[in-house]
Amino acid sequence: MQVTAEDVKRLRERTGAGMLDCKKALTEAGGDFGKAEKILKEMGLAAATKRSGRATNEGRIFSRIEPSAAGLLEVSCETDFVARNQEFIAFGGEAIKLIVDKKLDTPTPELTEKVTAIISRIKENITLRRFKVLSIGANEMVVDYLHGEGNIGVLVKLRAEKPALLSEEKVKTFAFECALHIAAFNQMFLKREDVAPAYLKEQEEIFTKQTESLNKPANVREGIVKGKINKHLSEICLLLQPFVKDDKQSVSQVLDKIVKEVGGKIEIVDYLYFRTGEELAS
Numbered sequence: 071m072q073v074t075a076e077d078v079k080r081l082r083e084r085t086g087a088g089m090l091d092c093k094k095a096l097t098e099a100g101g102d103f104g105k106a107e108k109i110l111k112e113m114g115l116a117a118a119t120k121r122s123g124r125a126t127n128e129g130r131i132f133s134r135i136e137p138s139a140a141g142l143l144e145v146s147c148e149t150d151f152v153a154r155n156q157e158f159i160a161f162g163g164e165a166i167k168l169i170v171d172k173k174l175d176t177p178t179p180e181l182t183e184k185v186t187a188i189i190s191r192i193k194e195n196i197t198l199r200r201f202k203v204l205s206i207g208a209n210e211m212v213v214d215y216l217h218g219e220g221n222i223g224v225l226v227k228l229r230a231e232k233p234a235l236l237s238e239e240k241v242k243t244f245a246f247e248c249a250l251h252i253a254a255f256n257q258m259f260l261k262r263e264d265v266a267p268a269y270l271k272e273q274e275e276i277f278t279k280q281t282e283s284l285n286k287p288a289n290v291r292e293g294i295v296k297g298k299i300n301k302h303l304s305e306i307c308l309l310l311q312p313f314v315k316d317d318k319q320s321v322s323q324v325l326d327k328i329v330k331e332v333g334g335k336i337e338i339v340d341y342l343y344f345r346t347g348e349e350l351a352s
Contacts, residue, residue: 073097091190128153129199129346131223132162133214134170140212141170142223142344143201148194154219158196161188169201200350202342210339211236215249220346224249227340235334244328251314251321252341258306260341265307273302308341 073096080103082092092106099105129146130153143166145158152158165184168174174181177198189196204227206212215224226248230236259265277298281291304310309322316324321338329336 073101077101127347130159130162130220131216131344131346132166132220133216133223133225134163134166135212135214135225136170136206138206139170139173139203140206140214140225140227141166141201141203142214142225142342143169144199144223144344144346146197146199146346147192152192152194152196155192158188158192161196165198166201170203173203173205174201175203200344204340204342209233209236211242211245213242213245213249215246215253217253222253222346223342223344224252225342226252226338229337229339231335235332235336238332240328240331241336244325247313247315248308248321248338248341251311252308252343254314255308255311256343256345257308257311260307260338261309262303262307265303270299274299309338 073093077096078089078092082089095106096103099108127146128148128150129144132143132145134141143162145162145165147153147158161184165181168181168184172178181198185196185198204212204225206227207229209232210227210229212225212227216222217224226245228236228241228245228248230241235241274295277295278291280298281294284291284294286294304312304320309325310320313319313321313324319327325336325338
């Protein structure tokens with residue numbers, strides 16, 4: 071059976087595969103569109119396997135917020151050219167929608183199939199490097215921020231004692247500015263209480279060692295160590311950092327001021343920060 075250009079076009083529209091691949095699949099299937107689609111999927115699997123060992127040092131972060139959940143996704147690829155490709159961006163949007171809608175914490179066969187399909191069309195190795203979903207309660211809100219061309223992505227979650235407080239413009243503005251702050255400073259922890267005692271002990275030992283050469287009384291050296299610990303905490307804990315919009319106040323001080331102005335308790339309870347290509351914790 072002769073395969074026409076119109077047949078190839080129809081199959082391409084249905085599958086998104088390349089013209090040559092569509093022609094090859096239709097020819098092999100004898101014009102049967104169902105068989106041709108199956109052949110294209112098999113070709114995609116083969117292509118994905120072939121490219122799976124190639125380095126993926128570029129990529130893009132995707133975010134999505136729904137009423138009950140929000141998520142971040144990092145999709146990696148081989149080149150920055152593909153990271154800006156509209157088909158790649160559309161794929162990332164579909165993937166993060168599926169992840170958030172189904173509140174996924176690990177890849178599923180459906181996600182894997184989507185990755186295989188995009189690899190077969192774009193002809194680069196593409197991976198879902200990581201993703202995470204935050205739940206959103208009735209008295210909570212999540213704000214997102216994507217920096218540049220998606221090289222940094224942030225989610226920040228606030229909780230209020232009354233849901234109505236989250237509609238206050240001051241609260242919404244603060245939430246967005248917090249997302250900007252997190253993108254700028256990439257802190258390790260939300261608050262002091264989140265810092266592991268073992269980590270603090272290690273830092274204290276380092277700072278103590280640094281003060282041993284000082285010709286000062288023990289109580290003075292202890293005070294210096296304490297000051298260094300507090301300064302270090304203000305660098306690694308979100309709530310203790312100087313606020314990006316007013317570095318004369320900490321994030322927690324700005325939040326306390328807003329709480330007084332709106333007349334109800336509000337707190338930052340969680341956040342996510344993804345940067346493309348950053349080293350992941352083991």
